[in-house]
Amino acid sequence: MKNKIPTRIYLNEDEIPKFWYNLRADMKSKPEPMLHPGTLKPVTSDDLEPVFCKSVVEQEIDDTTRLIPIPDEILNFYQAYRPSPLVRAYYLEKALETPAEIYYKFEGTNTSGSHKLNSAGPQAYYAKSAGLTSLTTETGAGQWGSAMAMACDFYDLKLIVYMVKVSSEQKPYRKALMETYGADVIPSPSNTTETGRKILETDPNTTGSLGCAISEAIETAVKTDKCRYVLGSVLNHVLLHQTVIGLEAKTALEKYNIKPDIIIGCAGGGSNLGGLISPFMGEKLAGKSNTRFIAVEPASCPSFTRGRYAYDFGDTAKTTPLIKMQTLGNGFIPSANHAGGLRYHGMNSTLSKLYNDGFLEARAEVQTDIFDAAVRFMKAEGILPAPESSHAIKAAIDEALECKKTGEKKVILFGLSGTGYFDMTAYMSYRDKKMTDKIPSDADLERGFATIPQIPQNT
């Protein structure tokens, strides 16, 4: 018999993860390597170090070391806000009248409001240890910029954030939060970079895109002394830092002998999903479990469900290495009415590989359904979820309702990646029934696909 399971499962000090888990080490079929866009050969650390810190470059390229020790300084940083709560959603189960058991891992308890701080801390720490004095980055919805602003303040580094223009206008409080922590926030495209000026020349009214903000941040990092660029998602080292989510969740569940049948996460660039599922996926790859894994993405930016598996650039200006990933094309920009976050054109390469090898499922949902699920959840559980996280909620509710039909008592775990306090404009448009759904047509997608580079590896 199982013990009665508490609403929150706590971890003892000695149960806190001391290592990050590198899932790639346990994949028999590895993700394709990044390519240098000039030579089309796999990138070396020399190619990446002008842009990124040495330590994260090593982590990015390493696909053989299973466990990577978390330095003491980062364990101390994590201790300020971790472990994050692992919650049994008793009230949601009751509201849904489902026989399923639902659990969620809640990453929204820190001021940045999301899991992003789990990688912001390490990235700022490594930059400081390498003797750098400033960092640049981009932010879309603002969570990553907020997390970096917190981490840079903590480690005494200067930070410039290129914030997608539409989002800096929709979310002035996000901008104010970053500035309060001491960051410089520049709406993108801007006239501070060549890339920005070029884009403004051709399209002065553009609302901006993540891809463009990334290009601006990289340009500034490369041109500034003792400065590097940091990225909050997509890359493997970010996903690695996020594995603290899955490691904590697994330890907590194992204390009560709970084995999830289904694990669900929302997917933008893939870092919270990848961080949550990695340790569980490792067991599945080893044949030790039969867990299903589900990625949930917006129907307006469907890189898994309607994207191509191809080598593409990570940014609009085509400055990054080529990454083999599920992509809508580096020139794809989701419809401006999309308020639910997760707007990136590509997807982490490891998750893309797992998807193409049949280990990871994906589904796309429209934003009005996402907000229905969000409100259902907040009324039951008392937490205002981020729109991004609500993609995972939607799928968790659907799976629980499926159990209600079949009478199965499945165990569902989902990632509640953050809170929605800065997303009230979107909640207001939902409340006022002004929120609409726009699913890109095949022709819209073709325009994006046309921006994927035509290289031999892609044919």
Ligand SMILES: *Cc1c(COP(=O)(O)O)cnc(C)c1O
């Ligand atoms: C950034 C963000 C996401 C999406 O990013 P991933 O790298 O896919 O995890 C999801 N949820 C929240 C709350 C976020 O801030």
